[in-house]
Structures are given as C-alpha cells and as structure tokens.
Amino acid sequence: MYCMLKLASLFVAIAVSHGWLFSDSGKKLNVLEEISLWPLPQKFQSSAVSFQLNANSFQIVHAKESSAGPSCSLLQDAFRRYFEYIFGEEVRKQDKSRKKAFNSDLVELQVWISSADPECEGYPNLQSDESYELSVDQPSAVLKAPNVWGALRGLETFSQLIYEDDYGANNINKTVISDFPRFAHRGVLLDTSRHYLPLKVILSNLEAMAINKFNVFHWHIVDDSSFPFLSRTFPELSQKGAYHPFTHVYTPSDVKKVIEFARMRGIRVIPEFDTPGHTQSWGNGQKDLLTPCYSGSTPSGTFGPVNPILNSTYEFMAQFFKEISTVFPDAYVHLGGDEVDFSCWKSNPDIQRFMEQQSFGTDYSKLESFYIQRLLDIVTTTKKGYMVWQEVFDNGVKLKEDTVVEVWIGNKMEEELQNVTRAGFTTILSAPWYLDWISYGQDWQRYYKVEPLSFPGTDEQKKLVIGGEACLWGEYVDATNLTPRLWPRASAVAERLWSDAKVTDLGNAYERLAQHRCRMVKRGIPAEPLFVGHCRHEYNGP
C-alpha cells in the first residue's frame, strides 16, 4: 500500500528518467504511470494486485443497499456512458451472450447511494455533496456516495483507474479512494455572444467538464455582439439581436437540452445576462432600452449602456428576469455588472438632469449602482440568488448576503479577495484563469500554480472563497477552435479547484495531464497536446 505522496514522488522519478521530451509518449509506461488520475483524489491507496475487465462479463450495477435503482435514469445513463468509455470500440464488437468470467476478472462495480434521497431527479447546487468512496477489490468494486452527484464523480474516477495493457486488455489495480472537492464552485465560462456556438460544441464541452469534475457551466449567453437567447417574452431580442434569427439562436428546447445534459453530469448551468454595459445587441430588439448617446446637443444615433432613468427599463427587466428564473433551474443567475462605459451617459442631457435630481454630482458609478440596486431587487423577487462581477461590490452596491462576487481583474486580485471576504461575501476567482489570453508554450503551468487562498485573511475569510472559473471569452474562438483551446488548459484549473492544496508538483502533474489529455482524445474530445509526444489513440475526428 502506498500513500498518495509516495506515489507522487514515484511519478516524478519516472518523469525524470524518461526525459521531458518523450514523457508524453506513452512508450513503455509502467502501471503507476498509467494510473493517471485527474484531478488527483484527496486520498488514494493502490496496490500492484490487478484485475481484468472484460466487456462480456463486467457490469455496473446498483448495490442492493442503494437507495437508487434502475428507475434512476441519471445513474442508468451514467452507467452506460462509462461502460462505453471503458470498453470503447469493444462494446460494438461484443456479442450478446455473457461470457464466463475468469477468476482474475473484476465482474462488477456496485454503486451504492447511501442517503435516503439519491437526488436522481434533482439539480446539483452549491451545497451538493460530491464526495464518494471507491474500493476496487474482488469480488466487486464498490462505489459509495451519499447521492448521485458523488456517484458521478466516482464513476469518472473509476473509469480513470482502468488502463490498457500491451495486448489491449483493460486492467484495474486494487485501490481504495476517498474523495471530495476542495471547492464547491468549479466553473467554466463560455461566451456564446462574440461567436455563436452550435449546441454540439456546448454539449461536447459539458462532457469534457464532467471528465474534469467541473460542476458549473457559466453561460455568458449574450453580450454586445449578439443576442442568441430566444426569449419567449421578448422574441424580438434574438429576432433582431442574434447573428441570424433562426440558425444562430438558442431556442427554449436548445436551452432545455443544455440544462438536462449538464444535470445528468452533475453540472449547474448559471446563465449570465450582463447589464447595464455589454448590451449593444439588446437594443436592436427592445426600443428605448439603451441610452441614446449625444454628440453635442443632438443624438448621435449610437447607444450606450441600459438607460437607468426610465421606468420602462425596470418594467422590462422585471418581465425578462421573471422568464429567466423559470427557464434556468439553478438557484443563481449571473447579473454581470462589469465594465460600464460612462461616456454615453455623460453625453446625454436627460441623464445629466437625472444625476442632478439624485444629487449624484458627476460620479457616474453612483448612477450605475442606482441601476444595479434596482435590478438586484427585481431579481430577488424571482427567488433567485445572484452572482455579479467585482465592480458591483467595488461600487458599494448593497448586496444580499448570499451574493457571489466574481473576482476577475488580475491587477490587485489578492487585495480584492481580502476586501470581498472581509465584507462577508462569498467569492469565486477567475482573474488568473482567462484562458482566451493565449501565449506560446505550456501556459497550463501558470494556471496550475495559482493558489486561490494565498491572500492574507482569517480562516473565516478563506472559507468564503468557494471556488473559481476558467473563462474562455469568445472574441477569437468558435466551433472551429474552441475545444482544443480549452482542453487540457482548463484541466489545470480543474485540479487546482478539486484536489488538495498540497498537490502542486509540476512534474507529476505533467505526466498525469499528458495521459489525461490522451484519455480525452480517446473519448472524442480534441484536447490539444501539452508538448512533444503522442497518444496511443490519436484524434481522428469527433
């Protein structure tokens, strides 16, 4: 039996002896290298005793003691998915008759949901328990979890324990794992406004997120460039604000598909409808919503942020967010609030007059706060919690206790974390993880090295940091290049947010991540290479 840290040092020894250049090659891998878990579990014990898995004899089944059974379609679906990941092509070749297992075979994985309510029909949330315990031994492997969310994470880990030997057979070592996430909010932001992302691309990335144990899809669904969300209440928004009213929109049915696909993988979908800035595309389909900018004393024909001085604005927002609150089941909606440009507001005489009436002087951040405050009150009536970008906090807007403040500005990030948590708000970090900022070489290492709790603060403050997000803004990505640009770079963030804070060895991470990216490739995700090397199964199209 090896403890985790011992295993880690063994990895490093292997990495060094093989030399860096060839380390991602998969040549002559020994068993320890093959067990390339990502993200690394909290507690891990493995022995050299191994069992074979055979597509004709192996099954994933509900344990007798489990509170879930075949009617739990979330689990049934996951069982099938992981069975296919494990046996791949073999599944299709397989004949119908079940074969007698050899003594050395592992014939089943029992999945045991231990709490009274397995949450089969539920949605994951910020409080979901994702812990699980996995024991791989004869005659059965057992995966025990309080509910389906932990079971999903454990199934992924189980599938990662399996390695192909030189004859193509599937093996697994005797193993005991006890695992849980370090942070509760582990997100990926995708932006469907700068470029429209076909549903296929979104679903494929949700799949990759599950493989990396991410649990939040932050859907930056609309922005200046386009408004692809088809609102039932305000269909003109996408009719006139999308790149194309039919081919470049997300219909209610599309949105449902995304939410259900995510739910089946334990992923929350938090939509972002960013206001009052970043709203150019809203203006096409909603008259008087945006502020008319002035050139001297006449309207210039261009528009600025949402117009905060009209009652119609708030009436619109109330109706709009009422719809949003029913379309998206998650308890949170992201309200944006970043990067408001004041120049248009400043140019508009009606706004100037309003500023005077309210005694705001020339401090337009007060106007911004005025707007946001009213918006937050509106959203509160929909029974949703909200997330906001850090500016909303910085401007002193009064926030509900359960607000999540997203820290995104790289400059003075630690100071911001201090301030937000000192004020008692929960926070998530995305500043160090803007994956759209590409550069030459292995930038995943930079993402990996980030320690979210390195800022000065009390234990209470640290507890308020509930996670982080890898953000891939859409200026330069669409269906052609998004997936390889995101993976495995986002995997670095995934491990930082899941694994123990002490898991920081870059050499060990490189070895595991190189294998993990080949695993993603084998599963049809075009995850790009870390460096020179190869995968046993190269990418051959989706």
Place this chain on the structure above:
Amino acid sequence: MYCMLKLASLFVAIAVSHGWLFSDSGKKLNVLEEISLWPLPQKFQSSAVSFQLNANSFQIVHAKESSAGPSCSLLQDAFRRYFEYIFGEEVRKQDKSRKKAFNSDLVELQVWISSADPECEGYPNLQSDESYELSVDQPSAVLKAPNVWGALRGLETFSQLIYEDDYGANNINKTVISDFPRFAHRGVLLDTSRHYLPLKVILSNLEAMAINKFNVFHWHIVDDSSFPFLSRTFPELSQKGAYHPFTHVYTPSDVKKVIEFARMRGIRVIPEFDTPGHTQSWGNGQKDLLTPCYSGSTPSGTFGPVNPILNSTYEFMAQFFKEISTVFPDAYVHLGGDEVDFSCWKSNPDIQRFMEQQSFGTDYSKLESFYIQRLLDIVTTTKKGYMVWQEVFDNGVKLKEDTVVEVWIGNKMEEELQNVTRAGFTTILSAPWYLDWISYGQDWQRYYKVEPLSFPGTDEQKKLVIGGEACLWGEYVDATNLTPRLWPRASAVAERLWSDAKVTDLGNAYERLAQHRCRMVKRGIPAEPLFVGHCRHEYNGP
C-alpha cells in the same frame, strides 16, 4: 468597370461603415463584399451585371480549343471538386434530369489549356506557369491557361467569385481576371515528428493550401522526436524510431497518397530529412549513425549529431537518399542543416583526433561543413537539387548553383537575404512566418505586413527571392488543433506571396479574409475566426 485599386478602396469604405466589430458577420453584404477573393488576383475587372448558376444546368467543360480533354484526370477531378464546392449540398439533392436554363443563367465554364502539353500527368515544379485568364460572361465563362497548373488556380478563383444571395441562389458577376503569382515558391511547412499527423490531417491541409494557392508542401517528416517515415531500405528507422511502428508511420503507400493528392492540386511535396542535427530518432534504428557523447573519458550513453568521421555514415546516406530520390518526385529535397549542437562532438576523443588530422583547430563549424559538403555531393549524384537552412550557407559550404537557401532566423533577416542573394543563390523566407509562435489577438496582420523584398539590394538580387513559407512546427500541435491554428493565419502569407506588392491595405484584407475563412469553414476546413462575428454556415464537424 473598376480597376483593382478602386475596388480596394470601395472595400475599405464598406468596412468602415459597417464598423469593425460586426464586419465579419455577413449581414447585409453587398455584392462587392461577397466577391472576397483571396489571394487577390493581379488584375481584376468586375461589373454589376450578374448571372445565376444552377446545379442542374451549370457545367465545367473542356473548351474545344483545349489541348486537354476528358482523359486529363487531374482536370476531371478538379472539375468535380469545384462543382461540389460551388453547389455543396445542392449536388446531392439534385435530380438527374438536366433542367432548361434561364436566360440569366451561366451555363458553363470552359477550361482552355493553350499550350501543346497540358502537363496532365506531370508534377508541378519551380518553373511551372501558374498564370491564367478568366472571363465570366454570357453565354460562357472561359478560363484560359497555358497548362493545368494555371487552370487549377483559375478554378479556385472562379469558385471564389460565386456568392450566395438571400434566397440561397448562386450568383456570379461579369468579370475579367488576369492573374499570376508574384513568387514561384509559396510553401507551408508541417512537422510530423514532434507529433504524428494522421494522413487525413495532412490531406485536409493540402486542400486548404490549394484554396489559398499555396504550391509547396515542405514536409518536415522526421526529427529528434520521432521517425515516422517508413524506409524500404532501412525499415528499422521507423520500426524503432517512430512513436509506434504501425500506427504512427507513413508507409510507402501513405507517402504516395500525399504526393498524388498534392499533385492533383498543383502542390509540390518537398521532404526534409534534416541532418546532421535533429536526428536523435534516427539513432534508434541505425547503429553507429550518431556520435557517441563522452563524459570525461567514457561514453555517456547519449548521442549527438550524425557522426561525420565514419565512412559508414556516408554509405548509409548514399543508400538512404537514393531511396528518397525515387520516392519523392520533386526536383528538390530539403537537407536541413540547422541548429547543430557541437557539445557532443567536442566531448568525443575520436572526433577530436579527426579535427586535428583535418587541421580544423577547434572550429567545429568546419566539421559541420565537412559533413554537409559530402552529403551534398551524395545527393547531387541522385540528380536532385537541394534546399538547406541558412546555417549551411553561413558556414561557407560550397553549394550548387541551383541551391535554395531558406532564411529562418528572425534576427538580421534582411542582412541574411542580402548576403545570400549577393552570393547569387536563390532564397526563400520563413523567418517572419513561424506560425507556431502564437499570441493573443490578430497576429495575421503581422504576417501580412511583411514585405519580402524590403532588404537593400539590386534588382538581380531581388529576383533571387523566389518565395517563402509559413512554418507550423509541431511542438504544440497535432490532429486536435493543427488546422484551426494554421488557417486563416497562413492565408495572410498566401496573399503576400501571390498578390501584387501594392496589396497591403489591412482593412480591405480583413474584410476579404473574414469571408475567405468562412468559405474554408463551409468547405469543411475548421479555420479559426479572425475576430468577433459569424459565418452563415458555421463549422459543424469535418
């Protein structure tokens, strides 16, 4: 009738009025924008008179006067390819009966090969004439070219003239084009050693190259990391030097497929077998080929560059390049010669002794030249010309008159071009076009702005610059991400090497390139976006 420059300024006006952010959106494009030729032809005249093309009535045919006919499979294949590009899905839906054409329809493109030998069975070469003349008018469009190479370029241009109107119909404007390339050597380097590239990926990029009028595939086929080329004479080289001896090799049949696929598109295949450095992978399958490095007075177990002091080395090279000369039909082979690390040679007592015998003192570049000189003589006996990286010239090796020197070092690039051309050698430029060096934003503009002839020199010297290459080294790319990383960034190089030197307007280039990248996407090439926007037909998998 507009001259080209006038047209260019019209493009710019449109770009500005639409605003940069939305310019790649394809919304409300007017006809001039739809004609997004890339690379821009040398002479171009267009009128607003337009004709429709209908899959049921339009044909690409051999002109009566043409020296080529249906037996010219290169052209037949190209006719079918471009017909499918033009009509896409429509081709499959089309019923068999030919429909009567309307008066406004364009019913045929006649392809007229004017020289006695159309070169249907030949290979393109450095002297190939790629010029063509295209006239689009009623009753027929006519594409006239001296031989098939120009016809291929003209067919691509013809297909680019066609634009879809709001009803999905294909239209083309009355047009006269006279076109030829500014430079004869317009290459793309792909590296199949750092990562193995499946055949599918290579072929798909050859297709993209043809769409961009590139005409040389510089195949950096082997290097330190792996040796995927299956040599019939020395099968051990790939058997032991490839990442995998069966799945990660290019068999003789694979190589033939690449060469023929390229030939059908007017693309030369120049293989590079880089020595004496960059040869680690050669050592696995060829005993005594590499120099044993020493640690003090004993061999360290590691190996350096090719061993230049053994006769067996030259015997091996003679046999090896004899095979290469028959496998690859092009008149040139690239012999590398870059980045030779002297430390191993310096450590080896046998090498030291040899240096003394030859009175080389401690100047190991003399030893390098000694090796290269003998190699060049060997290759000369195979009747091939050779290309080399600039170091070979810099070290004063005696080169054959027809040698092509490739300038790749960014630092002092202009000085190097001066020196090489002053010495009377032809040269190609790749230094400014190392596309593996990615960065955030629109780096295509940097590639586009390069003027290859901006160095000080006589007209005679300038004539010796025969072109350039976009190089995508393989450290960080494989089948998962290569294609979107290469396109449309390499397209910037394509236009620089084909179009007139005066074609330098970035705004106009942006407009055309955004459309051109959508055209590639429509044709199944996952070319990444330039910036915010959309394509009418988004990428939906290969």
